[in-house]
Every structure is written in structure tokens, then in C-alpha cells.
Amino acid sequence: MTARISGLWSDDPASVDLLSFDAVAQTVADALLDDTLDPVALGLSGSWGSGKTTVLNLVAQELDHRKTADQKVLVIQTDPWRYDPSTGAKESLIAEVLDALAAEVASSATKTDKAKNLLVRLGKRIDWAKAIKLAAKSSLSLQIPDFDKLVELVKPKEDDKESVRGLDEFRDEFAELLGSDDLKHVRAVAVLVDDLDRCLPETVVQSLEAMRLFLAVPKMSFVIAADEERVADAIRTRFKATGRPDESDDEQQDPATLYLHKIVQTTVPLPALSHFDTQAYLLLLQMQAAAKPKQLTALVERCAQIRRDGGSIDDIGEIDGLAMDDELAFARRLTPLLYEKLRGNPRYIKRFLNDLHVRQSVASRRGISLDPGVVAKLMALEALMKAEFKLLLDWFAKGQMRDHLGSLEDEAGRPAQVDTAVAEDRADSDGASGAASRPRGAASATRSRTVTPATSGQFSQAMVRWARLAPPLRGLDLSPYLTLAASFASITLIDDSLPERLRDIAANLLSESRRAQASVTDVELDGLGDGDATDLLRHIGRTIRDQPAKQKAGANAILRIARRRPGVVTTARDALLMLPPNEITIATPIQFKIDDPAAIRSVLTTWKGKLTDGQVKRSVESALGNRGTT
Incomplete structure (x- = not known):
């Protein structure tokens, strides 16, 4: 693997679609603009780090591409995980939607009083609800006994016709707002909700309740990017559900799942990376720093075409002026382990590369000169196979590493040429008895053959599989790296x-x-x-x-x-x-x-x-x- 001049890979959502997630984004955009589904809530389900935020950004871009001068799709991106905990999640989400609509009304050519008045009334409802929640929290934290007095501070005056307590009539007024002349140019309002699965159960339920409030109003749509099971678990926790249904009963669904599905019409699962995807992702991440923009675009498009055609990484061919042999070799070498151990998760793969880069950088500055491929192989064992790495450190501490590594590579089908010179000289130094015990000509017979791969089963299959990865380690001085790795892990080598x-x-x-x-x-x-x-x-x-x-x-x-x-x-x-x-x-x-x-x-x-x-x-x-x- 070549050194990266630019340093580590950012954990932020990708700005370039390296995994052809655009196919998922386009499918989601189709559903959001389908008049037969209006209003609609879609789930975008995937594990942590699977690329949900990246897909949400692609959805926003796709909706922007589809807008026209008189048919706009208003995209609102929100993250309940970042809401102020002193106010309610429900009120915060509703307020974000109203703020976006207020900005749209302000830029409208008509600017009627009707839309303005509706926004004022809806805003007062939200302000009142926020204030009540804040008063309740203050009452608890300050131990003020008379809660009714706090309510009076935010209670609207009886002669104020524009102020209405609560959210009971919110839905009707909101539908009236979306149907007003000032918002006729808005074809749809798409709210893209991220990180809901990171939130506390109370925030999850309140956010879903706010969405449910909107989902009776035409033009409204939601995309909820979250791990569906984590959201369901939050609902169970919030309502103290008795648990999940028996796994043997495929037809039964627990109340939490039913509650979620009542809001979310359908869920689009975010696919995990395939074997090819993992190889391509490793290659593209490395090439981001080395390739020029046009070269990277060409490489991304080539990978996307291979993915559609069902080809392999070997079909990439040449990209004009772009050298990538080392990066391709690195991707081929590590994909088997990363694909299996990291379960096709883009963020985990990126984190592995960052950890590898840090280890290579520290090792280099400490004068440890190992081939980057060797460091990557050792790092794969250290990061992905912790029990096996501890075993390697144990061999190292006991001075048994070279012997065991040799046996391991024999068992993995990486036999070394028999080194008879040392064995013969050592036997000769033992005296005539040693020579007599060995048949004459035995050494010359073995000089030209290789050791037969061991089949002793001494090592785990995981360890043998790792040993098959290139490059071989037999005969290398791994001690500087292992000493460094042990110090990082606070392991004492005894x-x-x-x-x-x-x-x-x-x-x-x-x-x-x-x-x-x-x-x-x-x-x-x-x-x-x-x-x-x-x-x-x-x-x-x-x-x-x-x-x-x-x-x-x-x-x-x-x-x-x-x-x-x-x-x-x-x-x-x-x-x-x-x-x-x-x-x-x-x-x-x-x-x-x-x-x-x-x-x-x-x-x-x-x-x-x-x-x-x-x-x-x-x-x-x-x-x-x-x-x-x-």
C-alpha cells in the first residue's frame, strides 16, 4: 500500500459516491415523488457505518436535480440526535419544518397574509408546547412546588384569538398552509431524518410522533435513515414492552414493530458491500489521494459498470495516466479478511485503513522498516482476529515465533525450500554418531525438494487462512512491529x-x-x-x-x-x-x-x-x- 500524503480518511459522509449508492437514492426519490403514495414515510435501514447518511445526501441531490421552475421539492435535512434536550424532540422537528416553510413563503412572489397568519398560529402552538415542557423540566430540577404558576407564564391570554393552546388543530392548519397560494410551487416537502437510531428512547418516540402528525397532510414525505431494529428496541424500552415475539413464529409481530410499520410504509434496506464492492472500495479510497478528479471519476464509473455487468476487479483495466498496481494488489490481498470480518461495512473498512495508516506512520518514525504489505497483514490479524494475535504475541514472548510461523505457513500451503546446509553442518559438529544415524545421501535427496505442507491441525482454520494471505512472513524479523503493537495494547511480553x-x-x-x-x-x-x-x-x-x-x-x-x-x-x-x-x-x-x-x-x-x-x-x-x- 502506498503512503497517503493527505493523511487519514475522514469519517464524514462521503462527498463522492464510491459504492454506486445512487441506485438506492434514485429508488427512494422515485417513491417520494410518486403521487399515489402521497404522503409517504420510507425507512432506509442499515447498520452503523453502512452509508445511510451518504445515501440521504444522494437523495437530496437527486431531488434537487428533478425540480423545475414551477415544481420544487423542498428538502429538509434534520438530525434528532442533535436536538436540544431542554425542549421536546417533537416540537424541535416540527419547528424545523415550519422554519423551512417560512423561508419558502418569504421568498414567494405572492406573499399573502393567509400563509403568514397560518405560520404565526402554528409557531405559537409550538412555542407554547416548548414552554410547557421547559416549565415542567424547571419545576423538577428546581423543585418548585407550584407547577400551575409556571403554566400561567406561558398560557395565552383569553382575548388573543391568534394564540391557541396545544397541537390539537395543528394538522388542519398545516394542511391549509401547504395548500396556500404561497406554497403552490412546492410539489413535495421531503424531510430526511438521520441518526434516529442513536437517540434515547424518548427522543425516538417523540420524533416518530411528530412525523405521524405530518403524515396525514398531502405533499409531506419522510425518509428515516436508521437501523430499524434499534428503533424498534427504543420503542420497546419507551413503552416497557414485554419483549420480542417468539422467533419461531414468523407471522407474529410485537407492538413496537407494528407501531413503527404504522408510520413507515416500507423500508429500503441498504445493501452490505459484496466481495467485489469491498475490493473496489479499498481501491477507490486509496486512489482518492493519488488520482486527478477526471481520473477518479473515470475509475468510479468503471467500477460501477463492472458491478452492473457482474465482472471482477481484474476487469478494471487501464485508466489513462493512472498507476494503481500497488493499490490493486493491496485490495486483492486484504479483501478476503475485511469482507468477512467487517461484514461489508464501509465505515469499518475506513477505520481499519486509518488504523493501518497510523500504525505505519508510527512504525516508520521509530525506524521500523517493514514492507507495507507485511504491516497490513499483521494489522489485519491484530484488528480482526484478536485471539490469534495474542497467540502470535505469546509465541514472540517465548521465542517460538519463527518456529511456529514456519509450521503455520507449511500448513497453509506455503512451504519453504529445505535449508540443508545448516542442518548438515550442525549434524557434522555433533560427531560421527550423528552422521551415522542419517542414511548416506539423505541430505542430497532432500536438497531439491520442498517440505510437504503440514496437515497436523495444530492451528485454527482462521489462523491458517490468515497465513495464506500474501506476503509470506517466514524468516522476517517481525519483532519491532510486535513490540510496538504490544505496547499499544498494553500487553507485557513475558x-x-x-x-x-x-x-x-x-x-x-x-x-x-x-x-x-x-x-x-x-x-x-x-x-x-x-x-x-x-x-x-x-x-x-x-x-x-x-x-x-x-x-x-x-x-x-x-x-x-x-x-x-x-x-x-x-x-x-x-x-x-x-x-x-x-x-x-x-x-x-x-x-x-x-x-x-x-x-x-x-x-x-x-x-x-x-x-x-x-x-x-x-x-x-x-x-x-x-x-x-x-
Whole structure:
């Protein structure tokens, strides 16, 4: 994945339709302008982050495109979640509609007194209802005993003919207003209601009640963008319903659902992203920063056409002057997991990309240089498969990561070429008994074949499936990323296979600080039993295998122990051989001495046979030359 210059993706509704939601928006607009459905309330149902707000904006644009000079569609966008809680949701929604109509009347060519007077009367009804609600809240919060006196403050005077208490006659007067000469040019009033499923139960019910008040008046229409089940749950909570109907009874519906369906004639479900949609969305999100406007438009249209034709991401082809090979590879690589784990949710996908971008940025600034594809694969495990990621961290903490990752990729059908050079040299150093136990010619027979994929079932199917994602991780130094990820998650990496009494010694020996290394004295090392020394050496060996960046300190610690404890020299040799030869740095062979035990010196011979020509191999040969033999 290429780096984004512009930073993170905004969580705001999309300004460009990347998912062909225009088909849904056009269907909704058709229904809103269907005279046979006047008045109408439609539901636009989808989970959090599925794109409901984006579709509402597309509906508004579509209705604007369909207006004519003498037939206008007045669009009112409202969000009950943002209403002032000190006033009622019902009154707030009604007031928004009246304010929009008042602005329309003010711009009307006729400007009759009838419309003005109706607006005044309707406004007074709403003001009175708001004031009563505010007075009630004040009475409760200030513990004022005489509520009737507060009512008198907002009660209209008896001789004021224009002031009418309550909303009882609101519907008739509102219908009269919409039929007035000042609003004849308004074909329909479309109220687009967003985020109702975020609201408290009281706000949900009051907002629905306001809509019900309007829905007996021609020209009125509503689109309610919300998760239908969440709205029904709010209704149940508000009215303390006994619960949902038995799932086995398909015909039965609980009162909350019936109440909602009494208001909403039909619900348009917002489709989750398909496999292709997910691939296309990943591609388009990445290309938004890199592509020019005309290129992005062409790419969006190409994806839309492929979606209609039932094609695949491979059918995109070339967009003039637009390079997108890396972005296509990224989309192909991550789609299987994101499609399944994020259930085709656009917002979750965007959040994943933002998290990935942040992790890459922090890692880069900390000097962690991993291929972006590797970071994306690890991030997918971390974000989408938390239990499996904790298992990976556990392997890492115990120094078992490379072994387990190798076995995992074998089981996933990603076998590595058999590396016989190290195995042969190591077997030779064990002596004749080791060589005798292996049939002559066995090594040469295996040199040209690959390991057969494992079928042990050691790993979960989810883990195996993740391992099949490109790129392979076998042999890579993942320790910097995993250390960073563990710190983000506040996870302490502890090798619990190492006795607690040895953990401080190991930590100091492997520290980059010379002072910390020196704090482990020779006397302290001499005081270890052979069992503790063996455990310590194995731990250090596993650490430099999984974290090659620690090899200088690790090799120094292993050599210190081997020089002082002849009984663990073989274990020390094996610990040094855990370091992958391709990870050896120039400084490591330099630490070997002429008088090191023969088993320790044999490590240099093994490395020399494995390394290609270059500075590191010359460093090994120089260390061997100090003895004058190989």
C-alpha cells in the first residue's frame, strides 16, 4: 500500500459516491415523488457505518436535480440526535419544518397574509408546547412546588384569538398552509431524518410522533435513515414492552414493530458491500489521494459498470495516466479478511485503513522498516482476529515465533525450500554418531525438494487462512512491529517458560545498554547451576532468532556463559545457531575469540558455508583466520 500524503480518511459522509449508492437514492426519490403514495414515510435501514447518511445526501441531490421552475421539492435535512434536550424532540422537528416553510413563503412572489397568519398560529402552538415542557423540566430540577404558576407564564391570554393552546388543530392548519397560494410551487416537502437510531428512547418516540402528525397532510414525505431494529428496541424500552415475539413464529409481530410499520410504509434496506464492492472500495479510497478528479471519476464509473455487468476487479483495466498496481494488489490481498470480518461495512473498512495508516506512520518514525504489505497483514490479524494475535504475541514472548510461523505457513500451503546446509553442518559438529544415524545421501535427496505442507491441525482454520494471505512472513524479523503493537495494547511480553529468577538476568544481558549488561557479573553467572544456565542460553538463542536486532548483545551473553561454564558449551553452540545466517551482522563474528571452545568455533564454520560473498562472510572468515583453520 502506498503512503497517503493527505493523511487519514475522514469519517464524514462521503462527498463522492464510491459504492454506486445512487441506485438506492434514485429508488427512494422515485417513491417520494410518486403521487399515489402521497404522503409517504420510507425507512432506509442499515447498520452503523453502512452509508445511510451518504445515501440521504444522494437523495437530496437527486431531488434537487428533478425540480423545475414551477415544481420544487423542498428538502429538509434534520438530525434528532442533535436536538436540544431542554425542549421536546417533537416540537424541535416540527419547528424545523415550519422554519423551512417560512423561508419558502418569504421568498414567494405572492406573499399573502393567509400563509403568514397560518405560520404565526402554528409557531405559537409550538412555542407554547416548548414552554410547557421547559416549565415542567424547571419545576423538577428546581423543585418548585407550584407547577400551575409556571403554566400561567406561558398560557395565552383569553382575548388573543391568534394564540391557541396545544397541537390539537395543528394538522388542519398545516394542511391549509401547504395548500396556500404561497406554497403552490412546492410539489413535495421531503424531510430526511438521520441518526434516529442513536437517540434515547424518548427522543425516538417523540420524533416518530411528530412525523405521524405530518403524515396525514398531502405533499409531506419522510425518509428515516436508521437501523430499524434499534428503533424498534427504543420503542420497546419507551413503552416497557414485554419483549420480542417468539422467533419461531414468523407471522407474529410485537407492538413496537407494528407501531413503527404504522408510520413507515416500507423500508429500503441498504445493501452490505459484496466481495467485489469491498475490493473496489479499498481501491477507490486509496486512489482518492493519488488520482486527478477526471481520473477518479473515470475509475468510479468503471467500477460501477463492472458491478452492473457482474465482472471482477481484474476487469478494471487501464485508466489513462493512472498507476494503481500497488493499490490493486493491496485490495486483492486484504479483501478476503475485511469482507468477512467487517461484514461489508464501509465505515469499518475506513477505520481499519486509518488504523493501518497510523500504525505505519508510527512504525516508520521509530525506524521500523517493514514492507507495507507485511504491516497490513499483521494489522489485519491484530484488528480482526484478536485471539490469534495474542497467540502470535505469546509465541514472540517465548521465542517460538519463527518456529511456529514456519509450521503455520507449511500448513497453509506455503512451504519453504529445505535449508540443508545448516542442518548438515550442525549434524557434522555433533560427531560421527550423528552422521551415522542419517542414511548416506539423505541430505542430497532432500536438497531439491520442498517440505510437504503440514496437515497436523495444530492451528485454527482462521489462523491458517490468515497465513495464506500474501506476503509470506517466514524468516522476517517481525519483532519491532510486535513490540510496538504490544505496547499499544498494553500487553507485557513475558517468556513464562523462563524461570522468574532468571528474567532480570536475561533482560540485562540482552539490553542495548552496556551498563545493564555489565550489571550481570561473572560471579553471578558462575553461581548459576547448569540447569539455569541451559534455560538462560535457550532463551537468549530464541530471542536473537526472533529479534535479530538483539544479536550483538545476545551473542556476547552466550559467549560469556560458554567461556565460563564448559558443561553448557553444546547448548551455547545451539543457541548461536538459532540466529538466521541471513540476519548476521558484521559485528557478531568479531566477538569470537581464538581460545573459544571448539564447539563454539564450529558455529563460524557453519555460518561461512551458508553465507554468500560479502562483508559479513569476510568478517566470519577473518574470525576463523584467527585460529588459522576452518
